[in-house]
Amino acid sequence: MRTRMLSCSRTVTLLTAYPFGLPDGQMDRKVRRHLRACPRCASWARSMRAAVAFFGTAPTIEAPASVRRRVEAVLGSTSGSTVARKET
Structure with missing residues (x-):
C-alpha cells in the first residue's frame, strides 16, 4: 500500500x-x-x-552582566525562568 x-x-x-x-x-x-x-x-x-x-x-561568548540582568528581568516577568550562566 x-x-x-x-x-x-x-x-x-x-x-x-x-x-x-x-x-x-x-x-x-x-x-x-x-x-x-x-x-x-x-x-x-x-x-x-x-x-x-x-x-x-560560531564561538560561544559570555553576555555582559547588564544584558543577562535585562534578559532575566524579562523572562522572570513572563515565565519565572532564569537565564543560565556559563560557569567561569
Whole structure:
C-alpha cells in the first residue's frame, strides 16, 4: 500500500526538528521522499543544513552582566525562568 506524500508545510515543520533527530524512521522516509519530489522543499532543506552548520561553528561568548540582568528581568516577568550562566 502506498502512503500519501507529506505536504510542504508538514515537511518544513519536520525539517526544523532534524538537527535534534527524528524519532520515527517512517517519518524520516516520508520527509526524504518529499524532498526528492519537491525542489522547493529540497532547496529549503539545503539552506537550513547550511545555516545549522554555520551557526555550529560560531564561538560561544559570555553576555555582559547588564544584558543577562535585562534578559532575566524579562523572562522572570513572563515565565519565572532564569537565564543560565556559563560557569567561569
